[in-house]
Every structure is written in structure tokens, then in C-alpha cells.
Amino acid sequence: MTAVLYIFTVIAISAGAFFFLAGTVGLLRFPDTLTRMHALTKADNLGLGLIVFGLLPLVEWPFGAFKLISVWLLVQLSGSIVAQLIANFVRREEQHG
Amino acid sequence: MSSFLIGAACFVLAATALGLLRILRGPADADRMMAAQLLGTGGVATLLLLAGAAQSPTIVDVALLLALLAAFASVAFVNSVWHSQGKASPAMDPR
Numbered sequence: 001m002t003a004v005l006y007i008f009t010v011i012a013i014s015a016g017a018f019f020f021l022a023g024t025v026g027l028l029r030f031p032d033t034l035t036r037m038h039a040l041t042k043a044d045n046l047g048l049g050l051i052v053f054g055l056l057p058l059v060e061w062p063f064g065a066f067k068l069i070s071v072w073l074l075v076q077l078s079g080s081i082v083a084q085l086i087a088n089f090v091r092r093e094e095q096h097g
Numbered sequence: 098m099s100s101f102l103i104g105a106a107c108f109v110l111a112a113t114a115l116g117l118l119r120i121l122r123g124p125a126d127a128d129r130m131m132a133a134q135l136l137g138t139g140g141v142a143t144l145l146l147l148a149g150a151a152q153s154p155t156i157v158d159v160a161l162l163l164a165l166l167a168a169f170a171s172v173a174f175v176n177s178v179w180h181s182q183g184k185a186s187p188a189m190d191p192r
Contacts, residue, residue, distance in 0.1 A: 010101060013146070017108050020142065024112040027135070028119045033127045036119070040131055044138040051109075051142050055149045058098075059157075067157050068145065071164055075141055078168030082134055085175045090127045 005057040012054025019047035033090050041083045045076055102150035106143045113139030130174040137167025 023046075026039025052072040056065050113135060120132040141160045148156035 006098065009098070013102070013105050016142070017105050017112075020109050020112045020139065024116040027116045027131075033123075033125055036123075036128065037131065040116075040135055040138075044135070047109075048138055048142045051105075051145060055145060058149045058152075059154065064154055064157070067154070067161070071141060071145065071157065071161050074161065074164045074168070075138055078164065078171070079134060079138065082168065082171040082175070085172065086127055086130050089130070089175055089178065090125070093125075093127070 009054045009057055012050050016047045016050030016054060019043050019050060023047060034087060037083055037087060037090075041079050045079055048072060048075055099150040099152075102146050106146035106150065109139060109142045109146065113143070126178050130171065130178065133167050133170040133174060137164055137171070140167070 020043070023039050023043030026043060027036050030036045030039055049072055052068050055068060059065055059068060116135045116139070117132065120129055120135065123129060141164050144156055144160035144163065148154065148160065
């Protein structure tokens with residue numbers, strides 16, 4: 001693996017891990033349930049996307065890369081759907097509770 | 098490279114564990130519903146990094162399954178809390 005790909009992988013995975021940490025700090029310190037949901041879905045999924053992006057040079061092409069990208073796509077789609085469901089629940093609770 | 102990837106995997110795992118602390122402390126039910134999603138995202142990232150470190154593509158299959166199960170678990174959490182309140186969950190809405 002060439003040096004350029006090596007550096008690209010290190011930078012992308014470091015950025016991804018940093019965004020994971022930022023998402024966790026947001027999860028710990030945001031004041032409200034819905035804002036914590038923001039930190040969880042946006043920042044953590046961005047971190048996962050950067051990690052997958054950084055891992056792409058390491059796996060065999062094409063099927064290894066396709067599998068990594070499909071894992072990322074599944075997490076994105078399920079995360080967005082679940083965020084909508086939980087936010088709906090929180091809004092109902094605030095209206096009735 | 099593999100030691101860097103294992104270090105990154107440990108870092109992401111530590112961040113996930115720290116997030117689980119908030120899930121335990123959270124005052125509302127909705128906070129605990131996010132546990133499945135946090136474990137889904139953080140666990141998948143850790144597994145993918147370990148798959149890169151060990152150069153073993155079967156771990157990516159495990160990550161795929163974990164992402165799928167985390168999605169199911171999150172929907173099940175939401176449904177169970179809606180049911181315990183005696184209302185119909187929007188996830189089961191046929192419309």
C-alpha cells in the first residue's frame with residue numbers, strides 16, 4: 001500500500017474517531033433529549049462514515065469495499081428512521097405530560 | 098497500521114462506553130431508547146476497525162448483523178414504551 005493511501009487512511013480514521021468523541025461529549029452535555037438525539041445521530045454517523053471512508057483502501061476491491069459501504073448505508077438509514085420515531089415519542093410526551 | 102487501527106478501535110469503544118454512562122443517568126425513557134442506537138453505531142465502528150486490523154473480512158459480516166439488530170432493537174424499544182402507555186405506536190401505523 002503506498003504511502004499516500006497510508007496517510008489518507010490515518011487522517012480519515014483519526015477524524016472519524018474525533019467526531020465520535022465529539023458526539024459522545026455532546027451526548028453527555030446537551031441539556032435536552034432532542035438535542036442529545038442530534039448529537040447521537042449526526043456526529044456519530046459522520047464519524048462512522050469517515051471511518052468507513054478511511055478503511056476503503058485497506059480492503060479488497062470491489063466486494064470488500066461494497067460490503068463496507070453497505071454497512072454504512074444500513075446504519076445511516078436505520079439511524080434516521082429510529083431518530084424520527086424517538087423524536088415523535090418525545091414530542092407526544094411533551095404535549096400530554 | 099494494525100496497531101493504529103486497534104488503538105482507534107479502543108478509542109471508539111471508550112467513547113461508546115462513556116456515552117452509555119449518560120444513557121444510564123438519563124432522566125427520561127427516550128434517553129434510554131437511544132442506547133441501542135449508540136451501541137449500534139459505536140459497536141459497528143469498533144468492529145469495522147478490528148476487521149481492518151486483523152485483515153479478516155468475516156468481521157464485517159458481524160458488523161452488518163449488529164447494525165441490523167440494533168435497528169430492530171431500537172424499534173422494539175419505541176414500540177414497548179408506546180404500548181406501556183396504552184397508545185398505538187407510529188411504527189405500527191398502517192397508513
